[in-house]
Amino acid sequence: MRIRVLAALLAVFAGAALAAPMSVQVRNCKVRGTPSQLGAIVATVDYGAVVQAGAPQKGWYPVTTADGKTGWVHESALSRKPIAMRAGTNDAATGVSSDEVALAGKGFNEQVEAKLRKEGKLDYTWVDRMAAYNISADQLMKFRMQGHLPGGEQ
Amino acid sequence: MSAISNLKFRISNSQLPVAGVALMSGLLAVVLFSGCADVSEAGAGIAQATGVISSDQAQSITRGAQAVEKSWQDLTPEQEYYIGRAVVAQVLQSYAPLDRPQANDYLNLLGQSLAVFSSRPETFGGYHFLLLDSDEINAFAAPGGLILVTRGMVRCCQSEDELAAVLAHEICHVEQKHGLSAIKQGRLTEAFTIVAAESAKQMGGEELASLTEAFEGSVGDVVMTLTTSGYSRKQERSADAAAVALLQRAGYPEAAMITMLERMDERLSDAGGLGFAKTHPSAKSRADALRATISATDSASDPVRQQRFSAAMQPIVASK
Numbered sequence: 001m002r003i004r005v006l007a008a009l010l011a012v013f014a015g016a017a018l019a020a021p022m023s024v025q026v027r028n029c030k031v032r033g034t035p036s037q038l039g040a041i042v043a044t045v046d047y048g049a050v051v052q053a054g055a056p057q058k059g060w061y062p063v064t065t066a067d068g069k070t071g072w073v074h075e076s077a078l079s080r081k082p083i084a085m086r087a088g089t090n091d092a093a094t095g096v097s098s099d100e101v102a103l104a105g106k107g108f109n110e111q112v113e114a115k116l117r118k119e120g121k122l123d124y125t126w127v128d129r130m131a132a133y134n135i136s137a138d139q140l141m142k143f144r145m146q147g148h149l150p151g152g153e154q
Numbered sequence: 155m156s157a158i159s160n161l162k163f164r165i166s167n168s169q170l171p172v173a174g175v176a177l178m179s180g181l182l183a184v185v186l187f188s189g190c191a192d193v194s195e196a197g198a199g200i201a202q203a204t205g206v207i208s209s210d211q212a213q214s215i216t217r218g219a220q221a222v223e224k225s226w227q228d229l230t231p232e233q234e235y236y237i238g239r240a241v242v243a244q245v246l247q248s249y250a251p252l253d254r255p256q257a258n259d260y261l262n263l264l265g266q267s268l269a270v271f272s273s274r275p276e277t278f279g280g281y282h283f284l285l286l287d288s289d290e291i292n293a294f295a296a297p298g299g300l301i302l303v304t305r306g307m308v309r310c311c312q313s314e315d316e317l318a319a320v321l322a323h324e325i326c327h328v329e330q331k332h333g334l335s336a337i338k339q340g341r342l343t344e345a346f347t348i349v350a351a352e353s354a355k356q357m358g359g360e361e362l363a364s365l366t367e368a369f370e371g372s373v374g375d376v377v378m379t380l381t382t383s384g385y386s387r388k389q390e391r392s393a394d395a396a397a398v399a400l401l402q403r404a405g406y407p408e409a410a411m412i413t414m415l416e417r418m419d420e421r422l423s424d425a426g427g428l429g430f431a432k433t434h435p436s437a438k439s440r441a442d443a444l445r446a447t448i449s450a451t452d453s454a455s456d457p458v459r460q461q462r463f464s465a466a467m468q469p470i471v472a473s474k
Binding site for chain 2: 025030037038076112115116120121124126129133134135142149150154
């Protein structure tokens with residue numbers, strides 16, 4: 001028993017020691033109260049923001065946001081690479097000097113889409129309508145409960 | 155090769171002293187043909203130290219050489235998102251959207267109910283689903299999570315569980331980035347080189363034009379694969395296997411995948427090999443492959459799921 005407690009404590013310390021900055025690589029990153037797809041959302045973090053991430057467990061990182069909130073973020077929302085928000089952005093604020101910064105957040109971006117829209121090459125009307133179909137966490141839970149689908153086990 | 159000429163053009167255009175051009179050419183040869191970032195960094199460092207090029211230019215060369223080695227796997231979720239949006243816009247030039255809010259709402263609820271259990275639940279802009287007003291049996295997964303399903307495909311499904319199987323297969327194409335893998339390397343090399351060569355300044359009109367061209371080409375590659383040439387057999391099998399696991403995690407019966415494929419097989423034979431049949435391995439062979447891995451064959455749907463599926467989808471499959 002004592003060994004098990006010790007091992008658990010060690011795991012926590014190891015996790016804390018491993019805490020490292022990671023960047024949010026999606027537009028609206030959900031921080032959940034538990035490491036589960038249906039865990040309650042306790043905070044959201046913007047694209048490009050940096051969080052402190054501990055050791056991942058089954059695809060979920062324990063994180064602390066810049067404003068001190070803690071929770072769990074799925075690995076698909078985070079990147080070790082810093083995100084340069086826009087061409088010419090000064091990344092000094094995040095203390096980033098990696099060459100990777102040059103490629104993240106640039107390239108095929110809104111500038112390119114804006115050019116295609118302006119030239120009338122593509123009609124984005126339905127793309128925008130489609131992207132506006134949003135399902136809230138409550139709607140999703142209700143849909144799953146009514147349909148007798150399990151409540152969020154991995 | 156276009157990236158090499160592009161980089162050369164960029165350097166020769168930057169008003170270097172004539173004597174420096176010869177040294178630069180030598181350095182570029184080392185940088186571009188060694189394929190090794192360390193050498194490129196060393197070369198650029200020497201040129202910078204000897205005053206031939208500025209610090210910005212040295213960084214550009216280093217980044218440019220690294221960019222040449224980047225592939226579709228290096229596209230960020232944001233870049234994937236913009237590609238996916240353009241792919242959908244282009245597919246919608248050939249397929250009309252089905253403007254039926256109730257059916258689309260249901261499709262999105264069902265899709266989200268699965269997507270959260272994907273091994274990639276978070277994409278840049280999230281997963282979104284839309285019905286297409288087409289009798290063709292088909293479904294498309296654009297990079298980043300925009301998924302299109304035809305009315306003809308919905309007709310192959312007799313329950314929420316079977317429609318879930320269709321969506322799970324498409325979600326797994328997104329998860330495994332199969333769409334992005336269709337982009338020709340040359341276009342990405344071009345794009346990455348432009349982005350990497352850009353120093354601390356706003357992208358100029360010329361760079362934006364070249365980048366947009368590479369973008370349009372990339373989008374065209376994905377659309378061609380989705381609508382005409384299809385993914386590889388291996389990718390389809392991989393999406394099927396992952397879809398079965400996804401259904402299971404999300405609480406849907408795995409066997410729904412098989413019953414859906416069987417129904418699709420019947421309908422595809424009637425349709426004479428159009429749409430999905432053109433871009434996918436035969437539904438029968440896919441069902442056969444899965445049967446070996448799925449033990450349960452009972453896919454009797456829950457009555458509530460059955461009722462809401464019929465309420466949302468019956469009006470759209472019945473019309474026309």
